[in-house]
Amino acid sequence: MANLAENAIKTTDIPRFRRGFRFQWEPAQSGHVLLYPEGMVKLNESAGAILGEIDGQRCVQDIVAELEAAFPQTGALEADVIEFLDHARQQHWIELS
Template sequence: MNADANPRLSSHFRMQWEDAQQAWVLLYPEGMVKLNASAAEILKRCDGSRDVPALVADLETAFDATGLEPDVRAFLDMARQQQWVA
């Protein structure tokens, strides 16, 4: 995903907490995708208001971590291929 892209959750999906799954999920007409904690934290920030570097910076601040950019970019590339983000 390009650095200047402002990723946002695709309108075909809705993200919500599922008590039954004890996890965040992506809901879509044909089913559901259960997200791990890292995926959920990234997708929560995909609201179209920030570019990829800002999203990474927010995650690194929130989790007192560094060097997350390669993993975040890899996830966003996969999420784009799955059409979870636009």
């Protein structure tokens, strides 16, 4: 279990897209997508909202605060954001510093 804890995303981590990945709105898909050399991932609204906050400068805590301000009716979002960012990291879409 120690290995899982060491790899856990922390609120002080700064996510950024991996080289070759580009996040954008795609009118043909009517949604946000993540483009990479081998293809494209169509994102749902929640994933698009989270990835849209990644700028390579702000930490997870700042991203969560921005999302909670934008979507106040949803309540505390930290656990959901971290869970999604962990998924995005496992898919090799993002990396953390």
